[in-house]
Amino acid sequence: MAESTLVSDLLLFVKSNFLPLLVLFFTTRAIYRRYFHPLAKYPGPFICSVTRLWKVWSVYQGHTELDFIDLHRRYGKIVRVAPNELSFSSPTAAHDILAPGNGFTKTEFYRVFPPKHAPDIFTEIREWKHSAMKRVAVVPYSLASVQKMSPWIEEVQRELIGKIGEYADGEKVCNLGDLLHFFAFDVIGEFAFSQRYGFVAQEKDVGGTIKFIDDVQWYDGIIGQIPEFRHVLRESPIVQYLISILSPPQITQMALAEIAKRKKTGGFFLEPERKDLLGQLMQGQAKDSSKFSEMDVFSVAHGAIGAGADSTASTMQSFFHFVLSNREIYDKLCKEIREADLSPNVSWAEAQDLPYFQACLLEAMRMRPAVGLSIPRYVPKGGAKIDGKYYRGGIVVSVNGWAVHRDALYGDSVHEFHPERWFSETAKEMKKHMYQFGGGGHLCIGRNVALFEINKIIPQLLMNFDFELVHPGRPLKSHSTFFVVQSGLEVFVRRR
Ligand code: HEM
DSSP states (O other): OHHHHHHHHHHHHHHHTHHHHHHHHHHHHHHIIIIISTTTTSOOOHHHHHOSHHHHHHHHHTOHHHHHHHHHHHHOSEEEEETTEEEEOOHHHHHHHHSTTSOOEEOGGGGGSSOTTSOOTTTOOOHHHHHHHHHHHHHHHSHHHHHHTHHHHHHHHHHHHHHHHHHHHSSSOEEHHHHHHHHHHHHHHHHHHSOOOOHHHHTSOGGGHHHHHHHHHHHHHHHTTSGGGGGTTTTSHHHHHHHHHSOOOHHHHHHHHHHHHHHHHTOSOSSTTOOOHHHHHHHHHHHOTTTSOHHHHHHHHHHHHHHHHHHHHHHHHHHHHHHHTOHHHHHHHHHHHHTSOOOTTOOHHHHHTOHHHHHHHHHHHHHSOSBOSOEEEEOOTTOEEETTEEEOTTOEEEEOHHHHTTSGGGOSOTTSOOGGGGGSTTHHHHHHTOOTTOOGGGSOTTHHHHHHHHHHHHHHHHHHEEEEESSTTOOOEEEESSBEEEEOOEEEEEEO
């Protein structure tokens, strides 16, 4: 009896003093986090030490990559960016955090990315499941397999060159950035589903796909900083219901139709020699469906669209913007490519033999890696060493490629585009520490696709055309969702 009176008195007290108690709770928590938390000794802005809202705001604003460069410039190589999170800008620390076998695991940040019930290789945070999916996917994503898709990738290349030719023959300004974006989507369509979505042909964002992906990823990026809120937002039953009654985006519909078609015919591939990602995943599922389910086939194949196009497009746009912004670099690059006697479709091997082109590409990926947000990992339960120093288990440690790539390890004038740095004695060490594709056990599985198309198309474009920026000195417009989504690469183009 006495006990129940005590409980009801307590509830009454809480009810009548709700607001002051709330203020007391948040104040006490802020004081603890700022002064007594195990990470209290690390430098960083005051706001970051007491709340994750700074990170939310930063992603909302769309320039997290620049915010992180600035944070590390102001506070040093280790910055407390949230009450339980440290950001590292040293390349050797990034290596320790991302290295396979070091026990660092993906955080709930990744769980926010859809689809909720069918995580793909990127969003799956259970390491055992991630490994099972990767085991099936590494084969279609291998360079050898990607190279076998050349005939269809080359068709998209010819289409793009034809389109740019139309601009060269006409008077209109060419939006090269948009065309490269469309190209990246069509290549992924061919690689993953043997489908040409028609972005290049129609010169438009088919079905609003690019806009849809960017909007969704912006949400993911923001809520990913406070992942528990996903339960009351997109993952709440009401929103899930609303999503279920809306028709899925056009390219998702095309992917589903392609899967249904192949299931009906019982064949894995459209044509026997056309070994696309979807068919190879279906083969993997047929071998052992207990380890790789039908849902995995859909999520891994579909995941390629979300992960593979914006990223590759952003990299190509950065490349062109840097190179076209410096006449000396542009001339040197064109000379190398135009004197190299390349075949019309430029093979992978031929592109590897273009040292200055490779230096420009590395430099573009160093300066503007396509992922703008930080990659977060949990320190394993028992704690772990980073850069030789011990960190307790359970804290989040993160790596932002933009901040890391400005370390002195990459030489002088790290804030400037300077391809010549890749011919220095330290180039080997620098290459070892490039994080544009992440690293370790979660190193980008699609990098062969991206590098393959980039290595073929860029030399071809420079072989065929002369480009000039319409607005020299004007930076690209950019907005970091997860990827750095860019626009504004407008050029004058002439045939050679
Ligand atoms: C230049 C283009 C690309 C860049 C810069 C890039 C960058 C990255 C980065 C930084 C990661 C690590 C993310 C993390 O650990 O949180 C990653 C992972 C991933 N990327 Fe890419 N990516 C590119 C192209 C592609 C393409 C073309 C595809 C698919 C066709 C793809 C599919 C994936 C997948 C599935 C993962 C998850 C890998 C894992 O966790 O094991 N990416 N990418």
